[in-house]
Amino acid sequence: MNNIAQRLQQVRERITQTATKWQRNPADIQLLAVSKTHPATAIKSAATQGQRCFGENYLQDALPKIESLKNAGYDLEWHFIGAMQSNKTRPIATHFDWVETLSSLKHAQRLHQQRPPHLAPLNVCLQVNISHEPQKSGINPAELETLASAVSQLPRLRLRGLMALPASADTLEQQRLPFARLFHLFTELKSQGFALDTLSMGMSADLEAAIAEGATQVRIGTAIFGPRIKK
Template structure:
């Protein structure tokens, strides 16, 4: 039986490489995060067997269940990329390697307090509502530096960068406008915080624009696993 997931991974990696070369960037500096939400563990195993190691989940309990079932695959990096209610923060702190969607100090503090001491600090990204949309999660750009300052004393989390989901558009120039704003914020943060190395922007529909604007992680689901269940 053909492993279509393996073929899809090759195709997405080829797209990333092409976009990186066109942008004058090293493709090795761009990580593909396979978004496996709603997909069965068997699909993750197929991707793993094809050599993939980074997976993103949007729903806490679903992600935790998958992590438990695949705990024998010790080299998987698990990323939580969805909205997080504070009453479920412990599950993320105890199970995931990355958290992309921190949008307030309360969540960052809970993750810090609940991260097990035997584990490495939890890598986190601050989610920016870059286009200031009322329906989107994330902090507003002017709130970023105060939040980072508040988080400096939290040593069980390591703030690695920013995440953003721009307003929906199929026009590359409009996508670029949003991503350039995130890129500028990211550059400002890097001047003060040397550990800032992660820009989590770009999904299936806007990979070229995201890579041109410095993305280091692109989050892709449908193009790898097929339509959402």
């Protein structure tokens, strides 16, 4: 078994053990393997172990990998999890299955207009700046309902849920606080009639806290692929 296969197995075991601890079904928690900066060969190694969902941050890095693996027979699902830029929405709308970092109506409208009609609607999550950090992307929680309503009116997009990247914290209790706030926003929107099923939160260092607070997807990179490869 290669290193990626071993680490992938360890992450799956972490998810299962944590879900069991908090009386959750491990099958309700999707693993998104964050493959940014890592080559197509690394993605293929994970795919041979049954991993199907991969997250990419950098468009110029992702597109060659998506193309090279298109006919590899793995039926991969690609999630864009990087910062959105208006001049890059067209290739994102064309080549990805999900966008998890949507935080403006302008970008939503561009993705809607540029999604090829022969493809299924683009799945989107709204990124929330849950820790109110000025240097990070994401919508203010107070503006979330307005954006969700607008996105729900765009037929080439399918609003699936919320995503956040909270400020780092040292203890499990501190890590849980922003995840709990995001879960509250998620349940509030659902109670208002939004058909949400995805709460994307938690990474290699804090997946236990995220699962404890209701994550349905965790985004794991380093713990699977090793340290990020510097360009």
